[in-house]
Amino acid sequence: MHYTVLGAGAMGLRYGVLLQEHAGATVDFVDTWQPQVDTCRAQGGVYVSRDGQNKHLVPINIFTPEEYTGTPDAYIIFCKQMGLAEMLERSAHFFKPNQYAITCMNGMGHIEKINQYFPAEHVLGGTALVATVLNGAGDVDFIGQPGAGTMNICPETEKPDAMTPKFLADLTAAHLNPNLTDNFLGTLMAKVTFNSVVNTLCTMYQIRMGEFIAAPTAEKLSKQLIEEAYSACEAAGIQLLNSREEEWESIVHVSAVANPLHFPSMYQDFSKNRPTEVDYINGFIYDLGHKHGYEAKTHDFLRNLVHLAEFSKTFDVAAFTDEVHARAAK
Incomplete structure (x- = not known):
């Protein structure tokens, strides 16, 4: 099978390298x-480590969208x-009607964008x-x-076709441990709920997942956010x-067993x-x-707190101080 990874960031590289190897x-x-x-071209590939150890160069083929002319079976x-x-x-210039799109992105909003280029029958x-x-x-x-982690995957139509088992076989061989489900939105929202707790709270307090789950308040905070999400x-x-x-x-x-030392992607x-x-x-x-008439107020509160934290990192304190002093001097 031939795959093209759109987005050679952390997760794109992991999926692509494991499928390749x-x-x-x-x-x-x-x-x-x-x-x-x-960088990847200059060094002849991407340097891959495992938990910070055994750093080695893995050759990869990488392109900008404007350069690419390949014809894969599916895009990851x-x-x-x-x-x-x-x-x-x-x-869009290299998309073909018979190709598939496979995505395990964080958050929600991506499926609607992908459907502008790929029909639901070709989206997992x-x-x-x-x-x-x-x-x-x-x-x-x-x-x-190696082999750590799992993934859930579901056709958007919730009806597997002839290509589905082929994708699952490759993902299994790549040690990505896929689990085929029959509930598309329920599959996606389960991870959104997970991230709404761990990613957001770890980012707010700049802590690792293991630190978060060890906190005495972790269960109460988590269950409040889970309740609102559900x-x-x-x-x-x-x-x-x-x-x-x-x-x-x-x-x-x-948080406690699989990835206690990990900073979530939102924190990164x-x-x-x-x-x-x-x-x-x-x-x-x-x-x-x-x-739909329900107010998940804690989620809205956390969203605004994260934006406040983002703003505080970009705020020009020196310019603000000068402005305050200038006003006081008038």
Whole structure:
């Protein structure tokens, strides 16, 4: 099988490299971040570590969207929500009617954008409970032992076709541990709920997942956010994969056992002064509930707190101080 990864960031590199190395797939990478393309080309591939150890160079083929002319069977899409529309628009010239799109992006809002280029019959959406860190251009760290992490995947139509088992076979060979589900929105929203707790709270307090789950208040905070997320989904007629208690148990396991030393992706963006995806996670939950008469107020509160934290990092304190002093001198 031939795959093209749209978005050669942390997760895109992990999926593509593992498919290339373990499933024997042909994999190309397309990215809009020019330093990533230039660095990987200059060094002959991407440096891959596992939990910060055994750093080695893996050869990859990487292109900008304008350069790419390949014809894969499927695209694996791992963009940030804010950059997806640009990626799809710049890549549209090489999309073909028979191709598929597979995505396990964080947050919500991406499926509608992907459907502008790929019909529902050719879209598989899912969630990845896998931790990966992009240290910088051309340098990625796979967190966890080989085979660590799982993913849920579901055709948008909720009806597998002849290509579905082929994709699952490759993802299994790549040690990504796919689980085929039959509930598309419930699959996606289960991960959004998980991220609305762990990603957002770890970012707010700049702590690792293990630090968060060790806090005495972790259970109360988590269950409050889970309750609101599930109530918003129920108001919208969405049945999640797990029960509320199972969602809490997943948060405990991933945070305490699977990835206790990991900083979530939202924190990684925040720490590097990049916009976070909070509007597509907590914000989406609030907006979904509000549309159907339910107010997930804690999610809205956290969304605004994250934006306040983002603003505080860009605020020009020196200029503000000078302005205050100038006003006082008048």
